[in-house]
Amino acid sequence: MDNAQVIHLDVIKKNLDINVLEKIIEEGFVSYSEGRVITPPVGELVFEDPPGDTHIKYGYIKNDTHFVIKIASGFYENVKYNLPSGSGLMLVFSQKTGFLENILLDEGYLTNVRTALAGKIAAKYLAPSKIDKIGVFGTGEMAKMQVTYLEDLVDCKDILVWGRSETSLMKYKSIMSENGYNVDITQNQEDIAKNCNLIIMTTPSKEPLLQSIDKNKGIHITAIGSDTHDKQELNTSIFKDADIVATDSLEQCKHRGEIPHAVRDKFLDYKTIIELGAIIKTGNKYRKNEDQITIADLTGMAVQDIQIAKAVCQTLKI
Amino acid sequence: MDNAQVIHLDVIKKNLDINVLEKIIEEGFVSYSEGRVITPPVGELVFEDPPGDTHIKYGYIKNDTHFVIKIASGFYENVKYNLPSGSGLMLVFSQKTGFLENILLDEGYLTNVRTALAGKIAAKYLAPSKIDKIGVFGTGEMAKMQVTYLEDLVDCKDILVWGRSETSLMKYKSIMSENGYNVDITQNQEDIAKNCNLIIMTTPSKEPLLQSIDKNKGIHITAIGSDTHDKQELNTSIFKDADIVATDSLEQCKHRGEIPHAVRDKFLDYKTIIELGAIIKTGNKYRKNEDQITIADLTGMAVQDIQIAKAVCQTLKI
Numbered sequence: 126m127d128n129a130q131v132i133h134l135d136v137i138k139k140n141l142d143i144n145v146l147e148k149i150i151e152e153g154f155v156s157y158s159e160g161r162v163i164t165p166p167v168g169e170l171v172f173e174d175p176p177g178d179t180h181i182k183y184g185y186i187k188n189d190t191h192f193v194i195k196i197a198s199g200f201y202e203n204v205k206y207n208l209p210s211g212s213g214l215m216l217v218f219s220q221k222t223g224f225l226e227n228i229l230l231d232e233g234y235l236t237n238v239r240t241a242l243a244g245k246i247a248a249k250y251l252a253p254s255k256i257d258k259i260g261v262f263g264t265g266e267m268a269k270m271q272v273t274y275l276e277d278l279v280d281c282k283d284i285l286v287w288g289r290s291e292t293s294l295m296k297y298k299s300i301m302s303e304n305g306y307n308v309d310i311t312q313n314q315e316d317i318a319k320n321c322n323l324i325i326m327t328t329p330s331k332e333p334l335l336q337s338i339d340k341n342k343g344i345h346i347t348a349i350g351s352d353t354h355d356k357q358e359l360n361t362s363i364f365k366d367a368d369i370v371a372t373d374s375l376e377q378c379k380h381r382g383e384i385p386h387a388v389r390d391k392f393l394d395y396k397t398i399i400e401l402g403a404i405i406k407t408g409n410k411y412r413k414n415e416d417q418i419t420i421a422d423l424t425g426m427a428v429q430d431i432q433i434a435k436a437v438c439q440t441l442k443i
Numbered sequence: 444m445d446n447a448q449v450i451h452l453d454v455i456k457k458n459l460d461i462n463v464l465e466k467i468i469e470e471g472f473v474s475y476s477e478g479r480v481i482t483p484p485v486g487e488l489v490f491e492d493p494p495g496d497t498h499i500k501y502g503y504i505k506n507d508t509h510f511v512i513k514i515a516s517g518f519y520e521n522v523k524y525n526l527p528s529g530s531g532l533m534l535v536f537s538q539k540t541g542f543l544e545n546i547l548l549d550e551g552y553l554t555n556v557r558t559a560l561a562g563k564i565a566a567k568y569l570a571p572s573k574i575d576k577i578g579v580f581g582t583g584e585m586a587k588m589q590v591t592y593l594e595d596l597v598d599c600k601d602i603l604v605w606g607r608s609e610t611s612l613m614k615y616k617s618i619m620s621e622n623g624y625n626v627d628i629t630q631n632q633e634d635i636a637k638n639c640n641l642i643i644m645t646t647p648s649k650e651p652l653l654q655s656i657d658k659n660k661g662i663h664i665t666a667i668g669s670d671t672h673d674k675q676e677l678n679t680s681i682f683k684d685a686d687i688v689a690t691d692s693l694e695q696c697k698h699r700g701e702i703p704h705a706v707r708d709k710f711l712d713y714k715t716i717i718e719l720g721a722i723i724k725t726g727n728k729y730r731k732n733e734d735q736i737t738i739a740d741l742t743g744m745a746v747q748d749i750q751i752a753k754a755v756c757q758t759l760k761i
Binding site: 129131163165166168169170172173174175177179181183184185187188192194196198199200203206208212214216218220221222223224225228230 | 447449481483484486487488490491492493495497499501502503505506510512514516517518521524526530532534536538539540541542543546548
């Protein structure tokens with residue numbers, strides 16, 4: 126307890142092995158779908174002056190080595206002081222003694238990594254084999270990571286990105302071009318529906334952004350922007366044409382993400398939804414052919430935090 | 444965030460000023476009773492193999508400088524490996540930015556201190572002026588701290604202690620004798636009722652230990668052992684003769700501590716209970732005379748953790 130090690134962000138970044146992590150996150154999804162993960166309700170503190178919120182996510186896999194408590198905050202007026210709005214840390218405890226072993230001062234970075242990896246895993250099992258163009262809604266960190274994490278899975282280097290701000294779009298184009306992508310920008314949402322067969326939703330929008338899709342071609346959508354009951358990026362009618370709808374958590378998707386909206390509007394039946402963990406467990410591509418329409422609605426789970434935090438500590442051999 | 448300071452137990456102990464803390468904890472109780480404290484439900488993880496539990500208590504005082512998340516664990520098989528069963532830490536965050544500022548690796552010590560101080564504060568406002576003998580149920584750390592923290596409040600140095608184990612009683616007697624107390628031991632619960640007019644309950648018992656009191660003399664009871672709905676140290680009929688029943692939290696005492704049992708058995712009406720914060724706010728001794736019977740049922744609140752954690756950081760001028 127007294128020997129708990131503090132690991133700073135630079136050390137965490139230096140020691141991340143994305144390929145190892147992918148496998149570990151997949152194992153987490155499978156554990157979850159097998160009912161071996163205990164995750165109590167998320168704790169929340171909401172502040173008014175200045176406005177901010179703090180979430181506490183925690184849990185463990187039964188009969189595992191460790192348990193993890195993650196604390197993540199967003200204080201949006203921090204930008205006034207040239208400080209990042211988001212911050213966060215993960216605490217790793219022994220499941221044998223209850224003692225704190227590691228404090229990962231990751232500043233929210235590991236949450237981004239595990240979220241990007243979830244998108245990659247969804248695409249691995251669900252996306253068409255041949256991607257013509259990657260469509261991205263949003264220009265933030267996740268809009269970049271979701272694409273770059275697909276690097277060794279998807280050959281396509283062509284991106285069409287939608288955003289509200291031209292400045293942000295130009296900045297996204299500039300950064301992703303440096304990373305070897307051919308980036309077109311658009312402020313017309315339909316352009317993405319028409320031209321892309323892998324579409325990634327990364328915004329905190331409360332109004333649908335993608336209104337429809339081209340039903341005549343195979344397409345995969347990963348929706349990770351909505352993680353609450355009031356955020357929504359997809360017009361619910363899109364679900365009516367989906368051949369496969371996957372979620373990270375059948376329990377969580379009752380209240381969070383795109384799925385509750387689609388069920389409410391009767392374009393989707395809960396019974397037809399499959400958990401990502403169940404898909405991974407098959408060990409095979411879940412899409413049957415290139416023509417299917419697939420949607421993965423991911424709201425993020427504590428088991429991803431548990432797995433990535435454990436993996437970082439393991440890599441550092443602490 | 445990246446500069447979060449880790450404070451170890453030895454440094455915490457060296458820098459504690461109990462007199463300053465007492466005032467700060469009192470302010471916390473007042474803030475709570477004035478409705479200025481936000482404390483969401485306690486988070487809980489329960490483990491089976493080995494058995495253990497972890498609690499996450501958190502909250503903040505509105506318009507204050509910081510917020511605090513406390514994590515406390517009990518893994519009872521640790522003794523097999525010569526390790527303490529309890530462990531814990533407190534995280535102190537800025538309420539302005541959400542950034543983590545301090546990690547107090549207090550191993551549960553600050554929880555003991557704030558609990559002992561709550562007992563002292565209760566006694567200050569409620570106990571008779573002249574204490575004949577201090578009665579203590581239990582022989583653990585809290586049975587010692589509750590008494591020693593009364594040092595500059597209560598002249599009496601005579602203790603009568605009850606415990607199940609003669610070994611533990613002898614150990615208690617030995618340690619408290621070294622601290623300048625005259626300690627008698629007993630395994631007869633009635634001895635305490637007969638001889639003591641300040642009685643402190645510190646056990647995790649699930650069956651009442653103190654069955655009755657001498658109604659003909661002024662007496663004060665501080666009950667801190669029961670902090671759940673199933674623990675109980677006082678026979679509920681004792682409440683029938685109480686002139687004043689105080690609690691740290693009117694909300695919490697609906698479900699935890701001695702009070703719910705007494706209300707269920709119709710020996711106590713919720714409406715007559717007063718919060719410690721409301722008593723402190725009066726600024727005066729709340730007991731009217733030496734003959735009254737008073738009970739303080741304390742189950743522990745996050746605001747005590749918030750106040751003590753802030754105070755430690757302030758003292759260390761971090």
